[in-house]
Amino acid sequence: MRIGRFKVVVTGPTIIEAMLRSLASRVGALNLRTAAPLRTASFSSSVGGEKKRVFNYVAPAGIAEGDLRLGFKPSQVVDAPEEVRRTLSLDNASQAELNKIAIQKAIAAFERFPGDTGSSEVQIAILTQKIKRMTEHFRDHKHDNHSRRGLQTMINKRKSLLKSLRRENLQQFRAVVAALGLRFT
Numbered sequence: 001m002r003i004g005r006f007k008v009v010v011t012g013p014t015i016i017e018a019m020l021r022s023l024a025s026r027v028g029a030l031n032l033r034t035a036a037p038l039r040t041a042s043f044s045s046s047v048g049g050e051k052k053r054v055f056n057y058v059a060p061a062g063i064a065e066g067d068l069r070l071g072f073k074p075s076q077v078v079d080a081p082e083e084v085r086r087t088l089s090l091d092n093a094s095q096a097e098l099n100k101i102a103i104q105k106a107i108a109a110f111e112r113f114p115g116d117t118g119s120s121e122v123q124i125a126i127l128t129q130k131i132k133r134m135t136e137h138f139r140d141h142k143h144d145n146h147s148r149r150g151l152q153t154m155i156n157k158r159k160s161l162l163k164s165l166r167r168e169n170l171q172q173f174r175a176v177v178a179a180l181g182l183r184f185t
Helices: 013-027 082-088 095-110 120-140 145-168 170-180
Strands: 040-043 055-058
Touching: 055 095, 055 170, 095 120, 095 170, 120 145, 120 170, 145 170
Parallel strands: none
Antiparallel strands: 040 055
């Protein structure tokens, strides 16, 4: 197997596991099955004895069974009849509602203050959720070229936001990329 101009010889799973464990000791938490860092990130530094801001992001939570439609909380429907609980469950939600919930969770995970939708990290998280949804869409609809152009536009927008975030604040960039599980070259 070639990686760039170097030839890599893999002799067995034990060598790979040892390499992954050594990488995990340097990187921190690592999923040994996929060799990807776990989706939490925390970065901090100090320059000249002065503490800088600590960025601690966790990847947005997936949609759980306990989540309800229309913004209801499970504690609000405890006393409701079974029919109402079934109606409000996400089993009856449209794909558009599921997309909105995923975007709301991404915003909640990365917002600097309540109601923040304009910061770079929030915009990157929103675009990442939309890109994930579009890639799922293309598994079923391979010839949807109009949406493919929209997907390419979203990818380019996210790339430019990541570039500007990296230029402005490298620690925050690393935390966002690690939390979202992105590769940025």
